[in-house]
Amino acid sequence: MARETREAREITTPPPDLQQEVSEIAEYLELQVGPVADAHRKLLSDLVQRYGAAAVTLTLVSELSQLDMVTALLQQSKETLKKRKRTPSTL
Numbered sequence: 001m002a003r004e005t006r007e008a009r010e011i012t013t014p015p016p017d018l019q020q021e022v023s024e025i026a027e028y029l030e031l032q033v034g035p036v037a038d039a040h041r042k043l044l045s046d047l048v049q050r051y052g053a054a055a056v057t058l059t060l061v062s063e064l065s066q067l068d069m070v071t072a073l074l075q076q077s078k079e080t081l082k083k084r085k086r087t088p089s090t091l
């Protein structure tokens with residue numbers, strides 16, 4: 001049983017190079033969107049182990065750029081709506 005506990009601990013503790021990759025990705029996310037919780041770091045760690053740091057980073061950058069485009073479009077729509085805002089009718 002002690003062996004199983006040690007093996008489980010080894011599985012849940014990522015290797016140092018993986019920790020560094022996850023920390024770099026988390027730092028990028030923090031700069032772009034805000035704090036990264038421990039649960040997000042765990043998810044990042046799992047994704048990096050499964051797909052690799054490059055694939056995870058590229059996917060995040062792509063998704064964030066799409067989010068930026070949507071945000072810009074929404075902001076344009078808001079500006080347009082303000083310009084089109086009707087004045088009270090004089091009927």
